[in-house]
Amino acid sequence: MKATGSVIAIVAFVGLIALLNALYTVQETEQVIVTQFGRPIGDPITKAGLNIRIPFIQKVNRIEKRILEWDGRSNNMPTRDKLYIAVDTFGRWRITSPLTYFRRLRDERSAQSRLEDILGSETRNAVARHDLIEMIRTDKGREPLRDETLGEESILVGELLPIVKGRIAVENEIVEAAAKKLIDFGIELLDVRFKRINYNESVRKKIYDRMISERQQIASRFRSEGEGEAARILGDKERDVQEIESRAYRIIEEIKGEADAKATEIYAAAYNQSSESIALYGFVKTLETYRKILDEDTTLMMSTKSDLFRLLKDIDGQ
Amino acid sequence: MANSPQDYIDEVRKQILPRLRLGAFIVPIIFIVYTAMTAIFSVPTESEAVILRFGKFVKRVGPGLHFKLPFGIDRQTSIPVKRQLKQEYGFATRGASNPTQFSSRDERPKEKAMVTGDLNAALVEWVVQYRITQPEQFLFKVRFPEDTLRDVSESVMREAVGDRTVDEVITIGRQAIESEALSRLQQIVNEYGMGLTIDQIQLKSVDPPEPVQSSFDEVNQAKQEREKLINISKGEYNKAVPRTGGEADQHIERAKGYAIQRINEAEGDATRFNALLTEYLKAPEVTRKRLYLETLAEVLPRIRSKIILDDDAKQVLPLLQLNSATQVAK
Numbered sequence: 001m002k003a004t005g006s007v008i009a010i011v012a013f014v015g016l017i018a019l020l021n022a023l024y025t026v027q028e029t030e031q032v033i034v035t036q037f038g039r040p041i042g043d044p045i046t047k048a049g050l051n052i053r054i055p056f057i058q059k060v061n062r063i064e065k066r067i068l069e070w071d072g073r074s075n076n077m078p079t080r081d082k083l084y085i086a087v088d089t090f091g092r093w094r095i096t097s098p099l100t101y102f103r104r105l106r107d108e109r110s111a112q113s114r115l116e117d118i119l120g121s122e123t124r125n126a127v128a129r130h131d132l133i134e135m136i137r138t139d140k141g142r143e144p145l146r147d148e149t150l151g152e153e154s155i156l157v158g159e160l161l162p163i164v165k166g167r168i169a170v171e172n173e174i175v176e177a178a179a180k181k182l183i184d185f186g187i188e189l190l191d192v193r194f195k196r197i198n199y200n201e202s203v204r205k206k207i208y209d210r211m212i213s214e215r216q217q218i219a220s221r222f223r224s225e226g227e228g229e230a231a232r233i234l235g236d237k238e239r240d241v242q243e244i245e246s247r248a249y250r251i252i253e254e255i256k257g258e259a260d261a262k263a264t265e266i267y268a269a270a271y272n273q274s275s276e277s278i279a280l281y282g283f284v285k286t287l288e289t290y291r292k293i294l295d296e297d298t299t300l301m302m303s304t305k306s307d308l309f310r311l312l313k314d315i316d317g318q
Numbered sequence: 319m320a321n322s323p324q325d326y327i328d329e330v331r332k333q334i335l336p337r338l339r340l341g342a343f344i345v346p347i348i349f350i351v352y353t354a355m356t357a358i359f360s361v362p363t364e365s366e367a368v369i370l371r372f373g374k375f376v377k378r379v380g381p382g383l384h385f386k387l388p389f390g391i392d393r394q395t396s397i398p399v400k401r402q403l404k405q406e407y408g409f410a411t412r413g414a415s416n417p418t419q420f421s422s423r424d425e426r427p428k429e430k431a432m433v434t435g436d437l438n439a440a441l442v443e444w445v446v447q448y449r450i451t452q453p454e455q456f457l458f459k460v461r462f463p464e465d466t467l468r469d470v471s472e473s474v475m476r477e478a479v480g481d482r483t484v485d486e487v488i489t490i491g492r493q494a495i496e497s498e499a500l501s502r503l504q505q506i507v508n509e510y511g512m513g514l515t516i517d518q519i520q521l522k523s524v525d526p527p528e529p530v531q532s533s534f535d536e537v538n539q540a541k542q543e544r545e546k547l548i549n550i551s552k553g554e555y556n557k558a559v560p561r562t563g564g565e566a567d568q569h570i571e572r573a574k575g576y577a578i579q580r581i582n583e584a585e586g587d588a589t590r591f592n593a594l595l596t597e598y599l600k601a602p603e604v605t606r607k608r609l610y611l612e613t614l615a616e617v618l619p620r621i622r623s624k625i626i627l628d629d630d631a632k633q634v635l636p637l638l639q640l641n642s643a644t645q646v647a648k
Binding site: 025026027028029047048049050064065066067068069071074088090092132133136137138139142144145159160161167168190193194195196197198199204207208210211212214215216218219220221222223225226227229230231233234236237240241244245247248249251252253255256258259260262263264266267269270271273276277280281283284287288290291294295296297298299300301302303304305307308309312313 | 461476550
């Protein structure tokens with residue numbers, strides 16, 4: 001009686017342990033491959049929830065179902081135009097064929113090192129096949145905005161360099177080349193993108209020098225524009241001043257000339273009306289002239305034959 | 319010790335039953351408390367909770383008090399869906415709201431160094447503001463969605479900067495960069511299914527690299543100089559031209575005055591002459607004499623040396639000398 005009770009208790013206890021061991025959960029973020037002595041059994045379980053397995057014998061291998069990251073190391077490499085640049089790429093991938101993935105790679109650490117090998121070398125290949133600008137620019141047709149206030153200056157610098165393919169096309173080339181190789185590992189490569197592309201330390205100095213000289217060129221352009229514009233305005237000033245003065249001169253001379261002509265006409269009309277008036281004008285004007293020209297310094301010699309003094313000699317003036 | 323079964327039972331009744339009775343209270347109470355503790359949960363106001371049953375997604379609940387299956391059968395994860403989160407690139411402000419708000423001190427200079435579309439270098443700092451709007455996607459679609467956001471944001475920002483000249487990046491193109499990067503980032507975030515909504519991308523300081531900075535300043539200075547030179551000469555123009563105009567008008571008015579004067583004088587002279595002529599014609603001889611004598615009477619007294627010569631006496635010279643001598647003596 002006692003013994004059977006103990007046996008039942010023990011069997012129940014072991015049964016409970018076995019049941020707990022047989023039950024396992026699958027999370028939304030994972031897929032599971034059940035293995036028996038290392039050999040995969042059945043299809044991978046991709047639906048989340050409670051599942052059952054043969055306890056103690058079968059093992060649960062959990063594999064990521066989410067989109068995973070690959071963050072490449074920053075590497076120095078030359079472009080086709082022989083510029084040394086530091087390239088930092090990243091990519092997204094996921095495990096689409098868990099069985100293949102499990103058989104060939106077993107865990108993520110080895111997957112990451114494969115990715116690094118394959119994507120690293122494909123990136124290097126793609127970079128070596130293209131000029132730097134192909135990896136910098138994206139939109140072939142883009143025209144740069146120009147600052148209206150800078151005037152002609154903005155034409156001098158700031159041209160976008162022309163491209164044939166552009167950044168996204170280069171990224172796609174890397175994906176295409178690498179995806180084929182990764183499919184064998186049960187991995188789908190979703191994309192690869194350039195995170196950072198920068199000038200290598202050794203190139204940077206030269207780039208900076210170029211930028212400085214470019215800026216200095218713009219600065220001197222501004223200065224000479226200023227001087228030129230100032231000279232133009234001063235020229236305008238002189239022209240306007242001379243125009244105003246000369247026009248005034250012309251108007252003044254016209255007015256004076258007209259007045260003189262009018263005056264002459266008036267005088268002529270008065271003096272020239274008859275032979276008597278001409279004679280009178282000559283007479284009066286001569287007298288008037290005497291008044292003006294004879295002053296106290298004048299020495300006047302007059303004959304006794306003159307009209308004024310002839311009476312001095314002869315009362316009749318004969 | 320009791321020997322009969324009855325004794326045994328009595329013994330049990332006496333000693334164990336009271337304890338069992340006590341246990342009959344305590345054990346269920348503990349059980350109930352434990353059940354309640356694992357079945358009741360609350361969700362903060364700004365969050366939503368995702369409930370998983372044996373790891374499988376069941377439902378999403380809003381803020382407040384909720385029930386779930388106890389003993390770890392249901393588990394919940396709260397996601398702050400209403401909270402505005404941000405990530406900073408190239409710089410860091412104190413007090414992080416989330417672990418991916420900024421990168422390590424060594425990473426920051428690399429984060430902001432970019433190459434522009436005219437192969438110049440620029441340092442760009444920016445902020446991404448976002449919310450987790452779809453918690454299931456956020457939790458189940460992509461591993462480390464916020465780290466992924468950092469990677470994508472850097473890539474997208476370089477796409478936008480790479481298609482612009484350094485002048486555009488630093489001055490006039492900022493807004494265009496922000497909006498282009500925003501729409502591109504949202505597009506990729508949706509493609510991946512990261513469950514995030516990007517609210518804003520803001521450019522912070524955008525500068526040329528340190529060694530180049532002074533030459534950029536020089537350009538600004540030269541621009542100012544240009545304006546200054548132009549303004550000075552405009553000032554000179556404005557100083558001279560209106561004054562000249564005024565002076566010209568003055569001279570013209572003066573000429574008009576001259577004209578009026580000239581004509582008036584002429585008319586005056588003519589009228590006077592006509593009046594004289596009328597009278598003269600009445601008695602020409604007398605008038606001539608009168609005018610002549612009047613004039614001489616007026617003129618001669620002014621003249622200090624007057625010599626009257628008799629044409630018959632031929633002694634002009636001595637007389638002249640005498641006269642000049644008296645003048646010298648004076």
